[in-house]
Amino acid sequence: xxxxxxxxxxxxxxxxxxxxxxxxxxxxxxxxxxxxxxxxxxxxxxxxxxxxxxxxxxxxxxxxxxxxxxxxxxxxxxxxxxxxxxxxxxxxxxxxxxxxxxxxxxxxxxxxxxxxxxxxxxxxxxxxxxxxxxxxxxxxxxxxxxxxxxxxxxxxxxxxxxxxxxxxxxxxxxxxxxxxxxxxxxxxxxxxxxxxxxxxxxxxxxxxxxxxxxxxxxxxxxxxxxxxxxxxxxxxxxxxxxxxxxxxxxxxxxxxxxxxxxxxxxxxxxxxxxxxxxxxxxx
Amino acid sequence: xxxxxxxxxxxxxxxxxxxxxxxxxxxxxxxxxxxxxxxxxxxxxxxxxxxxxxxxxxxxxxxxxxxxxxxxxxxxxxxxxxxxxxxxxxxxxxxxxxxxxxxxxxxxxxxxxxxxxxxxxxxxxxxxxxxxxxxxxxxxxxxxxxxxxxxxxxxxxxxxxxxxxxxxxxxxxxxxxxxxxxxxxxxxxxxxxxxxxxxxxxxxxxxxxxxxxxxxxxxxxxxxxxxxxxxxxxxxxxxxxxxxxxxxxxxxxxxxxxxxxxxxxxxxxxxxxxxxxxxxxxxxxxxxxxxxxxxxxxxxxxxxxxxxxxxxxxxxxxxxxxxxxxxx
Numbered sequence: 316x317x318x319x320x321x322x323x324x325x326x327x328x329x330x331x332x333x334x335x336x337x338x339x340x341x342x343x344x345x346x347x348x349x350x351x352x353x354x355x356x357x358x359x360x361x362x363x364x365x366x367x368x369x370x371x372x373x374x375x376x377x378x379x380x381x382x383x384x385x386x387x388x389x390x391x392x393x394x395x396x397x398x399x400x401x402x403x404x405x406x407x408x409x410x411x412x413x414x415x416x417x418x419x420x421x422x423x424x425x426x427x428x429x430x431x432x433x434x435x436x437x438x439x440x441x442x443x444x445x446x447x448x449x450x451x452x453x454x455x456x457x458x459x460x461x462x463x464x465x466x467x468x469x470x471x472x473x474x475x476x477x478x479x480x481x482x483x484x485x486x487x488x489x490x491x492x493x494x495x496x497x498x499x500x501x502x503x504x505x506x507x508x509x510x511x512x513x514x515x516x517x518x519x520x521x522x523x524x525x526x527x528x529x530x531x532x533x534x535x536x537x538x539x540x541x542x543x544x545x546x547x548x549x550x551x552x553x554x555x556x557x558x559x560x561x562x563x564x565x566x567x568x569x570x571x572x573x574x575x576x577x578x579x580x581x582x583x584x585x586x587x588x589x590x591x592x593x594x595x596x597x598x
Numbered sequence: 599x600x601x602x603x604x605x606x607x608x609x610x611x612x613x614x615x616x617x618x619x620x621x622x623x624x625x626x627x628x629x630x631x632x633x634x635x636x637x638x639x640x641x642x643x644x645x646x647x648x649x650x651x652x653x654x655x656x657x658x659x660x661x662x663x664x665x666x667x668x669x670x671x672x673x674x675x676x677x678x679x680x681x682x683x684x685x686x687x688x689x690x691x692x693x694x695x696x697x698x699x700x701x702x703x704x705x706x707x708x709x710x711x712x713x714x715x716x717x718x719x720x721x722x723x724x725x726x727x728x729x730x731x732x733x734x735x736x737x738x739x740x741x742x743x744x745x746x747x748x749x750x751x752x753x754x755x756x757x758x759x760x761x762x763x764x765x766x767x768x769x770x771x772x773x774x775x776x777x778x779x780x781x782x783x784x785x786x787x788x789x790x791x792x793x794x795x796x797x798x799x800x801x802x803x804x805x806x807x808x809x810x811x812x813x814x815x816x817x818x819x820x821x822x823x824x825x826x827x828x829x830x831x832x833x834x835x836x837x838x839x840x841x842x843x844x845x846x847x848x849x850x851x852x853x854x855x856x857x858x859x860x861x862x863x864x865x866x867x868x869x870x871x872x873x874x875x876x877x878x879x880x881x882x883x884x885x886x887x888x889x890x891x892x893x894x895x896x897x898x899x900x901x902x903x904x905x906x907x908x909x910x911x912x913x914x915x916x917x918x919x920x921x922x923x924x925x926x
Binding site for chain 1: 624625627628629631632633635636637638639640642643644645646649650653700701702703704705707708709711712713721723724725726727728730731732733734735736737738739741742743784787788791815816817818820821841844845846847848852872875876879880891892895898899902903906910
């Protein structure tokens with residue numbers, strides 16, 4: 316082996332080693348994040364966190380019960396608005412539409428998907444907060460729904476299109492109408508994929524803070540109904556983390572642990588549903 | 599069976615039947631209902647663009663191009679110039695890319711070229727989870743973990759070794775452009791890795807084999823053949839990451855310092871477009887103030903719109919090239 320070849324082999328080994336190191340660094344970050352949250356959050360999480368309201372400024376103790384319920388309300392309402400629009404829009408794209416129309420809808424969805432969340436917040440603020448002159452749970456949920464729609468829509472379309480044509484033809488050959496074929500054959504065949512997409516969309520918006528800052532705003536008390544501002548976990552983490560109080564910092568860590576735990580569990584669950592087979596054989 | 603050649607496509611089979619019979623069977627109703635939902639997406643998107651455009655009309659007319667080149671932001675006197683925010687957004691985004699691009703592409707090469715399938719899939723799974731971590735969590739870790747480390751160790755170290763550069767001067771606050779850039783880098787790496795890995799995997803196998811057969815080492819075949827083949831797609835992943843970095847709000851707001859300064863030093867606190875919107879929109883009194891913030895939103899929207907479009911185009915181009923070459 317001459318010196319030149321030895322040098323080239325060394326460079327090859329060295330650079331490939333560096334790529335491995337890069338991959339390692341990237342993945343290790345996840346475990347650092349989890350580790351810090353478990354250590355700091357775990358030390359400050361307690362029963363009060365889940366059951367008590369925030370205490371007045373300066374008093375220690377209290378919890379984030381209202382923010383947990385607020386987040387749940389926001390996500391519930393966002394799903395009610397966002398999932399049907401995304402799902403039915405996806406059905407339209409996959410089953411009913413032709414060239415130009417599908418292109419426009421797809422383009423709009425992709426554009427919406429790329430809009431920074433803070434801009435979604437501005438939009439919801441301009442349309443749903445300013446005209447009514449008050450912050451509301453509804454406005455926050457609408458902003459989150461707007462972020463769910465493009466994800467649900469595009470995934471529904473993809474998974475419906477992955478259903479083999481033979482299933483579709485079989486149903487129609489038996490005399491089923493197109494609507495009936497879609498409802499009883501095609502959608503059931505793709506439901507795992509669609510469910511996964513909806514869960515991932517939920518997990519994505521569950522942690523969104525920027526669109527809620529000036530829509531759902533925040534609330535140190537229980538929020539009744541849909542017209543009042545409401546607390547939410549992400550916004551609480553933000554306001555508590557930048558506050559000057561140690562006790563609030565402690566609670567921000569606890570809230571971070573709860574929020575990230577939920578999001579990661581839903582993510583893993585969603586991927587597990589998909590991995591167990593998309594219930595249809597590839598034709 | 600000979601009849602398979604006449605298999606109809608999944609297209610409009612119902613075209614031959616009369617409108618009434620389709621209506622009775624529910625096909626037409628289903629089509630109309632689903633189309634309403636699909637078009638509502640287009641409508642809302644148009645409304646969003648309209649609101650941003652119409653909602654910033656005052657500020658656009660009053661300041662014109664000066665909005666982008668002046669740096670006085672004074673709600674009391676009604677003077678709004680966005681230069682410090684634009685500067686902060688660009689600086690943090692480029693710092694983040696300077697860190698994330700080498701790391702992300704390196705990791706993608708490892709996942710696509712080197713790692714066995716099961717290890718690659720496992721690592722990709724973790725990277726997908728990393729992409730799912732919400733921005734406010736990155737901000738939380740930024741405030742309590744990264745900022746102290748920057749203040750105590752990294753920034754003093756940078757000043758003592760590279761302090762002769764204007765990039766690393768001034769007091770070590772911990773917060774600032776560099777810290778925000780680092781947090782952003784951590785956030786955008788998963789996007790670069792995921793997309794670049796896909797693109798690299800779409801490079802036809804014979805490209806690698808040909809390079810190896812000609813006597814190149816593993817690295818030479820990767821770096822001089824596979825990566826150039828996937829170049830446009832990798833550029834796409836970088837644009838995608840840049841769009842994310844520009845629009846990122848919470849994590850940046852929490853660590854950048856929220857001070858509208860333009861400083862050559864990366865250690866100096868600054869401000870970004872998204873951060874100023876997050877901090878001030880809810881309290882903006884007066885139309886001009888509000889509209890100036892909406893105009894900043896419009897700027898962000900246009901930037902990410904262009905970058906995302908470009909990114910998608912580049913990624914599609916590479917994927918097409920890969921499948922074309924693979925077929926022949």
